[in-house]
Amino acid sequence: MTIKEIAKKALNHFKSKGYIFTPSEYEEIFCKIAKQYGVIIDDCNKIAKYLSKLDSKYQAIAKNYNIKNLDELLVFLINYINRENTSKEKESIEQLFLYVKRALDVIAILPIVKSKKIALKHLDFIKPYMEKEEYEKLRQEWIDFLDLFDASIVRRGAAYAGIKSEDALEVIDALIKRIEEGPDLSHLIDAIIYTLTPSYAPFMDDDIAMLKKQLQEDPTIILTKAFADDLRILTNKRIKLDKDELKQKLKDLDQIAERISIKIVRMLQKTAGSSKEIKIIADEIRNWRHEGQDFESIKEKLLTIAVSIDKELDEFSEEMKREDNEIERLKEKIKYLEKKVKKLSKEVKTDFLTNIANKKAIMEELKRQESSFKRYGTNYSVVFFDIDHFKNINDTYGHDAGDVILKSLGLLFKRYARDVDMIGRFGGEEFVAILPNTNIDGACKFAEKLRKIVEKTKFMYKNTRINVTVSGGVASRNETNSMDETLKLADERLYKAKRSGRNRIVCS
Numbered sequence: 001m002t003i004k005e006i007a008k009k010a011l012n013h014f015k016s017k018g019y020i021f022t023p024s025e026y027e028e029i030f031c032k033i034a035k036q037y038g039v040i041i042d043d044c045n046k047i048a049k050y051l052s053k054l055d056s057k058y059q060a061i062a063k064n065y066n067i068k069n070l071d072e073l074l075v076f077l078i079n080y081i082n083r084e085n086t087s088k089e090k091e092s093i094e095q096l097f098l099y100v101k102r103a104l105d106v107i108a109i110l111p112i113v114k115s116k117k118i119a120l121k122h123l124d125f126i127k128p129y130m131e132k133e134e135y136e137k138l139r140q141e142w143i144d145f146l147d148l149f150d151a152s153i154v155r156r157g158a159a160y161a162g163i164k165s166e167d168a169l170e171v172i173d174a175l176i177k178r179i180e181e182g183p184d185l186s187h188l189i190d191a192i193i194y195t196l197t198p199s200y201a202p203f204m205d206d207d208i209a210m211l212k213k214q215l216q217e218d219p220t221i222i223l224t225k226a227f228a229d230d231l232r233i234l235t236n237k238r239i240k241l242d243k244d245e246l247k248q249k250l251k252d253l254d255q256i257a258e259r260i261s262i263k264i265v266r267m268l269q270k271t272a273g274s275s276k277e278i279k280i281i282a283d284e285i286r287n288w289r290h291e292g293q294d295f296e297s298i299k300e301k302l303l304t305i306a307v308s309i310d311k312e313l314d315e316f317s318e319e320m321k322r323e324d325n326e327i328e329r330l331k332e333k334i335k336y337l338e339k340k341v342k343k344l345s346k347e348v349k350t351d352f353l354t355n356i357a358n359k360k361a362i363m364e365e366l367k368r369q370e371s372s373f374k375r376y377g378t379n380y381s382v383v384f385f386d387i388d389h390f391k392n393i394n395d396t397y398g399h400d401a402g403d404v405i406l407k408s409l410g411l412l413f414k415r416y417a418r419d420v421d422m423i424g425r426f427g428g429e430e431f432v433a434i435l436p437n438t439n440i441d442g443a444c445k446f447a448e449k450l451r452k453i454v455e456k457t458k459f460m461y462k463n464t465r466i467n468v469t470v471s472g473g474v475a476s477r478n479e480t481n482s483m484d485e486t487l488k489l490a491d492e493r494l495y496k497a498k499r500s501g502r503n504r505i506v507c508s
Contacts, residue, residue, distance in 0.1 A: 047073060097127075158171045192222075369434060370482075379438070379439055382443075383474050385471070388503055406425070433447070451504070
């Protein structure tokens with residue numbers, strides 16, 4: 001179609017309507033018909049051409065105005081030029097940008113891991129004058145987070161705490177209060193550990209020590225299903241270890257019985273009237289009743305011995321000589337076992353983490369000092385040390401860091417104590433020093449010296465220095481009426497040091 005034909009159709013359009021048109025109206029209809037017939041005319045595309053030369057910001061705004069001709073384009077530009085205030089707009093954008101950053105800063109400290117990660121990521125990414133696609137990407141992450149976020153946990157927590165609130169902080173405070181007001185379960189710890197300790201097999205020390213540590217740190221785990229499952233597993237393990245150990249001991253006993261049978265046969269062979277005695281032994285064993293298959297097998301073995309005693313003959317005295325070497329070997333084995341028992345006895349009294357005395361060893365030493373005090377009037381003093389803000393160390397650097405601090409303090413205390421003193425871990429982050437033949441003044445000087453050493457020591461964990469201080473409470477036996485009162489007084493003074501600001505020693 002030619003331009004002339006397009007012009008004719010445009011004129012017929014207005015003629016059919018009986019409408020007197022303006023040049024701009026004619027241009028609009030003309031261009032519309034040209035587009036309809038696929039005819040490209042430069043004058044019809046000049047508005048789009050002009051708009052394409054505008055800044056992307058104004059192109060996006062102009063799309064919403066559906067600009068059709070030059071007059072509308074001029075009106076649009078004049079309006080925005082009149083309203084344009086570059087400095088004010090820049091200031092507004094900067095304020096909005098700062099506001100968004102502050103909002104992200106706040107979200108980043110909220111205790112919700114997902115939103116914290118998004119906020120920290122966006123703080124590194126966001127910048128002024130970002131493209132629309134960049135903003136849309138950030139916005140989509142928050143939309144995804146809201147889609148997956150479930151606030152019902154707050155309502156469940158409120159129901160459990162017995163309050164009506166959708167404020168997470170109020171709910172947490174109420175739950176903490178409920179837990180703090182809950183039952184004291186600490187008295188069950190020793191009972192639980194006692195039930196798990198094998199009767200025969202001493203092979204669960206690490207498992208039991210780890211469980212005891214967990215219970216001392218948080219006794220409320222007794223109420224959880226996971227603890228019940230762990231307790232069942234450890235109990236079954238204890239039973240199996242005891243059974244296996246007992247089976248081995250019975251096996252050893254069986255071997256001993258067999259050896260004895262041979263010796264008795266040869267010895268009784270030289271004794272007149274042995275047949276009558278053997279019959280009596282056999283009758284007694286037959287009348288013995290005992291439940292349990294293992295013991296029954298031993299009974300049968302002893303019956304065999306009794307029956308065989310009257311049948312066996314030969315050179316008892318010469319055999320005894322030949323057994324001398326075996327006896328000497330057994331003596332050496334006994335010495336070895338005695339050393340091993342002595343070593344195990346030492347380990348039983350050693351704290352598994354710090355390698356210094358544990359609570360059991362401390363209490364035994366206190367009883368010895370108390371006995372000496374009552375007999376000879378020899379005074380002694382007790383110092384309780386406690387690591388300041390130890391929970392914060394665990395929360396900030398992790399429990400592995402806390403264990404490193406405990407081990408380091410154990411080494412430090414052991415290094416600066418006298419040979420006659422005993423320093424051990426009483427439990428958790430609490431240490432106790434027993435100072436024989438020491439009055440309150442000497443004990444205070446000792447405690448203050450250790451406090452200063454700890455304060456100046458550089459404790460390192462994974463190339464990070466951790467500042468550690470301790471508080472202490474000191475009591476002397478001649479201040480009280482009993483050993484228990486001395487412990488209690490030292491403990492009270494320790495808590496007085498804590499309440500007074502920590503990193504100090506209280507002696508009165």
